[in-house]
Amino acid sequence: MTTQAPYLCPKTRILSRRRLKMDYPLYLMLAMPVLLLFVYNYVAMGGIVIAFQKYLPAKGITGSKWIGLKNFETLFTMPGFIRALSNTLTLSLWKIILGIVVPVGFTLMLNEIKSSGVKRVVQTLIYLPHFISWVLLASIFTKLLSGSGIVNQFIKLLGGTPIMFLGDNHWFPFTIIATYVWKEFGYGTIVYLAAISGVNEELYEAASIDGAGHFQQMLHVTLPTILPVIILMTALSVGNILNAGFDQVYNMYNNVVLESGDIIDTLVYRTGFDSGNFGLSTATGLFKSVVSCVLVIASYRIAYKTSGYHIF
Amino acid sequence: MVNRNNPARRIFIVCNYFFSSLIGLLCVVPILHVLAISFSSMDAVFSNRVLFWPVDFNLDNYNIVVRDSQFFQSYFVTIIRALLGWAFSLTMTVLAAYPMSLRKTTFPARPFFVAYFMGTMLFNGGMIPTYLVVKGTGLLDTIWALILPCALSTYNVILMMNFMKGLPEALSESAFLDGAGHWTTLWKIILPLCLPSLATISLFIVLAHWNAWFDGMIYIKNMALKPLQTYLRSIVIVDASVGDSAMYLEDLIANATADGSNGAKIFLALLPIMCIYPFLQKHFAKGIVRGSVKE
Numbered sequence: 001m002t003t004q005a006p007y008l009c010p011k012t013r014i015l016s017r018r019r020l021k022m023d024y025p026l027y028l029m030l031a032m033p034v035l036l037l038f039v040y041n042y043v044a045m046g047g048i049v050i051a052f053q054k055y056l057p058a059k060g061i062t063g064s065k066w067i068g069l070k071n072f073e074t075l076f077t078m079p080g081f082i083r084a085l086s087n088t089l090t091l092s093l094w095k096i097i098l099g100i101v102v103p104v105g106f107t108l109m110l111n112e113i114k115s116s117g118v119k120r121v122v123q124t125l126i127y128l129p130h131f132i133s134w135v136l137l138a139s140i141f142t143k144l145l146s147g148s149g150i151v152n153q154f155i156k157l158l159g160g161t162p163i164m165f166l167g168d169n170h171w172f173p174f175t176i177i178a179t180y181v182w183k184e185f186g187y188g189t190i191v192y193l194a195a196i197s198g199v200n201e202e203l204y205e206a207a208s209i210d211g212a213g214h215f216q217q218m219l220h221v222t223l224p225t226i227l228p229v230i231i232l233m234t235a236l237s238v239g240n241i242l243n244a245g246f247d248q249v250y251n252m253y254n255n256v257v258l259e260s261g262d263i264i265d266t267l268v269y270r271t272g273f274d275s276g277n278f279g280l281s282t283a284t285g286l287f288k289s290v291v292s293c294v295l296v297i298a299s300y301r302i303a304y305k306t307s308g309y310h311i312f
Numbered sequence: 313m314v315n316r317n318n319p320a321r322r323i324f325i326v327c328n329y330f331f332s333s334l335i336g337l338l339c340v341v342p343i344l345h346v347l348a349i350s351f352s353s354m355d356a357v358f359s360n361r362v363l364f365w366p367v368d369f370n371l372d373n374y375n376i377v378v379r380d381s382q383f384f385q386s387y388f389v390t391i392i393r394a395l396l397g398w399a400f401s402l403t404m405t406v407l408a409a410y411p412m413s414l415r416k417t418t419f420p421a422r423p424f425f426v427a428y429f430m431g432t433m434l435f436n437g438g439m440i441p442t443y444l445v446v447k448g449t450g451l452l453d454t455i456w457a458l459i460l461p462c463a464l465s466t467y468n469v470i471l472m473m474n475f476m477k478g479l480p481e482a483l484s485e486s487a488f489l490d491g492a493g494h495w496t497t498l499w500k501i502i503l504p505l506c507l508p509s510l511a512t513i514s515l516f517i518v519l520a521h522w523n524a525w526f527d528g529m530i531y532i533k534n535m536a537l538k539p540l541q542t543y544l545r546s547i548v549i550v551d552a553s554v555g556d557s558a559m560y561l562e563d564l565i566a567n568a569t570a571d572g573s574n575g576a577k578i579f580l581a582l583l584p585i586m587c588i589y590p591f592l593q594k595h596f597a598k599g600i601v602r603g604s605v606k607e
Contacts (some may be wrong), residue, residue: 007354008334014420019420023420025493025494026410026411026414026421026494027421029410029411030407030408030411030425030493032404032407033404033405033407033469034408034425034428036464037429037432037444039438040446040460041431041437042432043437044436044437044438044444045435045436045437045441046437046441047437047440047445048438048441050441053600061444063493065441094541099524102507106332106335108575109328110332112325112328113328113329113332114427117462118329118332118333121333121336121338122332122333122335122522124593125336125337125339126335126336126339126341127593128339128340128589129584131337131519131523131589131592131607132343132522132582132585133522133523133525133541134521135523135541135542135545135549135601136541136544136581136582137342139544139548139574139578140342140343140345140578141342142549143349143571143574144342144345148360150360150363175346182339186339208462214324218381246526247525247526249548264414268439268440269439272439273530278440281438282440282441284439285437285439285440285441286438289435289436289437292501293434295433296433296434299432311433312412312426312429312430312432312474
């Protein structure tokens with residue numbers, strides 16, 4: 001009698017001896033991953049108690065003084081926080097909107113290209129930036145967009161005055177959003193192209209026989225088929241409202257554009273590592289985590305309700 | 313098609329080809345510019361004559377880089393972290409994904425672990441607590457600080473799990489009936505069928521390690537262990553922020569020289585990504601679609 005055929009006895013209690021004997025290899029497999037997540041995620045979550053302390057690294061968590069909600073009082077009355085919050089919302093909302101509109105628009109353009117060679121070349125070109133780190137891209141863009149950079153030379157050539165893209169509060173958010181869209185729109189088209197490839201060709205034929213032009217076919221056949229994916233992507237992006245992109249902003253901002261470029265994540269970093277105020281920094285991070293958690297759960301629920309999407 | 317010869321349609325097609333190609337080119341032009349600078353003479357860079365093709369082609373900038381021992385040290389650190397991190401992360405991902413891919417009837421404790429993994433996607437401790445844990449586990453200034461904290465991405469686990477779920481159940485079922493345990497089934501039946509998704513996830517992992525810079529900045533103080541992107545950030549971006557304030561000729565010349573050698577460093581840092589790009593493109597497209605659009 002083999003006890004190792006789990007399919008043979010589905011209805012035993014999880015912790016019964018028979019069940020454990022069958023399942024222990026699975027627990028063994030999960031042991032290391034679970035331990036890793038426990039230490040670097042769950043223990044770290046426990047570390048948020050620092051947000052309620054006047055934390056001193058020398059004294060540690062057990063030795064530091066508890067100060068209740070003081071850190072949050074400081075945080076919410078700090079002018080830098082309101083500024084960071086509003087910058088975060090501005091940047092992330094534009095990123096979310098354009099991060100959907102631009103890929104969808106470009107997918108429709110690509111879909112009208114009938115030569116598969118041209119299409120493939122264009123796809124190869126537009127996916128590339130996604131794979132390059134913001135460190136490298138930020139250094140490339142600081143060069144390109146500087147006062148003597150190639151973009152400003154072009155502007156001068158056209159008779160305009162040079163623009164300080166990364167050193168002017170008026171232009172900085174625009175630069176951040178534009179370079180983000182540049183990096184990610186190509187990669188964003190992948191999901192929509194996949195959805196389009198599933199469109200039944202007969203629908204186009206039927207539409208064409210009914211006298212629909214190309215534009216109408218796009219409007220009434222292509223767009224409705226990718227609409228569910230658009231809705232799903234929109235729903236999932238709700239969870240990212242407080243993520244304005246630390247990697248990008250931290251590598252591209254400087255002291256001159258803090259007014260328009262400081263976001264919650266960069267504020268957390270500077271408070272913690274530059275000013276050494278671990279308590280306040282953790283409180284800021286905790287504010288973000290809590291709000292994000294609610295938003296992520298909401299986004300999963302919307303995604304589930306609208307598209308039947310479930311993660312696990 | 314009814315109106316293939318419609319002039320308006322023709323104009324649209326031509327414009328569409330033109331703009332699509334233009335946008336495609338715009339995606340690589342900034343990178344080309346930097347590469348062109350790296351292969352141009354200092355003189356040409358200084359007088360802004362370099363566009364997208366090297367002017368006075370030479371390898372001077374690469375000669376400067378060759379003498380930068382820290383650059384190669386960091387390059388080496390990144391290769392090591394990518395290899396070690398790949399082996400470790402891939403093992404962890406497979407070990408987590410297999411039990412999660414089983415049905416609840418086969419593995420009744422599955423919902424508990426699903427909740428456990430979900431928890432890490434919903435909430436995180438933030439920058440400082442994570443830093444303190446890394447410090448507390450004694451990883452600061454070791455290569456493990458770059459490998460262990462980021463070893464397990466729940467996203468990769470889900471991707472792998474979904475792929476395993478998609479395999480015909482009859483395969484593992486018959487293995488069980490033949491007396492194979494879970495380890496044997498995973499090793500002999502499931503893994504050989506998972507090669508495509510193993511490739512995808514390997515690329516995800518290696519790419520993430522190649523591009524990571526933040527962990528190297530906060531967890532590593534020892535210059536001998538600084539990963540490439542962190543080192544590049546410290547020279548290229550810090551230099552650039554003062555670049556525009558240069559007033560004297562010497563400063564401008566120094567800037568032009570730095571532009572050239574920085575361009576060379578950026579190119580060398582991009583090289584491995586360019587080399588695996590054909591594979592990346594193929595597998596990422598598959599991976600992202602499979603991960604996000606489910607049946």
